[in-house]
Amino acid sequence: MKIRFSIFLIAFTTLCLAQEKEEKEYNSATVRVNRLIEGTLTTPYSDDSVPLIIFIMDSGAINREGNDRMSKNDAFKLLAIELAKKGVASYRYDKRLFKIDAVGIREHEILLEHFIQDAKSIVTYFKENGNYTKVVLAGHGQGSLIGIMAAKGNVDGFISIAGNAQSVDQIVIQQLEKQAPGLDKSAAVAFADLKEKGRAMNYDPALESIFGYKLQPFMKSWIKYTPSEEIKDLNIPILVLQGDKDLQVEVSEAEKLKEAVPNAEYVIIENMNHILREIKGSRLENHKSYNEYWLKIMPEVTTSIVNFVKK
Secondary structure, eight states: HHHHHHHHHHHHHHHHHHHHHHHHTEEEEEEEEESSHHHHHEEEEEEEEEOEEEEEEEEESTTTTTTOOOOOOOOOHHHHHHHHTTTEEEEEEEEEEGGHHHHOOOGOOOHHHHHHHHHHHHHHHHSSSSOEEEEEEEEEEEEHHHHHHTTTTTTSEEEEOOOOOOOHHHHHHHHHHHHSSHHHHHHHHHHHHHHHHHHOOOOOOGGHHHHOOOTHHHHHHHOOOOOOHHHHGSSOOOEEEETTTOOOOHHHHHHHHHHHHHHEEEEEEEEEEEEEEEEOOOOOHHGGGOOOOOOOOOOOHHHHHHHHTTT
C-alpha cells in the first residue's frame, strides 16, 4: 500500500507541475479603463516589454471573447492566448452596449463615434499605464472601421480582420440584392432618406432589424464612413487579413482595402471563415462553427499577426 501511495504522489506532483507550467505561459487580468469599458489583458509570462494589440469586436452585442448571446466560439479569447504564448500582449473588451443599462444610456443614443472614442480612450490608457514596445489596433468586421478611425495619428500599426472596404449601406444593398431581391430597392430608398432627411419612414417591414426607430441614429452615423477612403489617411504599417470561406465579408472587400493602401501587408487565408476557423466542407459546417468553441484558431492567423507586430 505504501508503494502505491508513493507512486500516486509522484504522478499527482508531476501533473501539478505540468499544469503550473501551462498556466505560466501567459497571464490574464481584468482591466477597467473607465465606467463604460472593461476587458481582459492577456500578456506573456515574462517581465520583458512586448507589443500590445487592442482588439475591437464586430457589430452587434459581441463580447470581448467574440461571442454573442446566441453563440459561443471564443475566437478572440483563444487568439489572445496564442499571441501571448508567442510574446504578444493583447487587450479585448466589451463594447459599451454591455454597460448602457447600468449607466443610464439609452440604445438610440449610441453612435458609431462613441465606439471610436472608446477605442481612442483605451489606446490612451495603455500608453499612460503600460510599458509596451508598440501599440497596435486590430478591428474585426465593423471593428475594422472603428479601428481605422481611432488609429489616425495615435498608434503604431493597424490590422483589419475581415473588414469591409465599402460603406455599410452599399454592403447591405448588395447583400439584399443577392439574398432577397426586391428588398434591396426598399433599403436603397431608406438609406437615401437617412442621409438626406435624417430619418427613414418608408421601408419594407422585413427591414425593421436595420431601420428600426432605435437603430436609425446609429445607422445614420455608420453610413457616413467609407473604410477604403478613411484608411488612406493612415501613415502607419497596415495588415489586411481575410479568410476565403468568410460568409459575412467577401474577399473582394479585402482586395479593395489593399487597392486603397498598396503598401499594406495582405494575407488571404485559405479555408478560413469569419471567426478564424478552418472550414473545408459546406455552409452548414461554417454556420455550426460559430457555436463550437473547442475548434482551434487557424495558426496562420497567429503567425501573420505576430510577424506583423514584431517587425
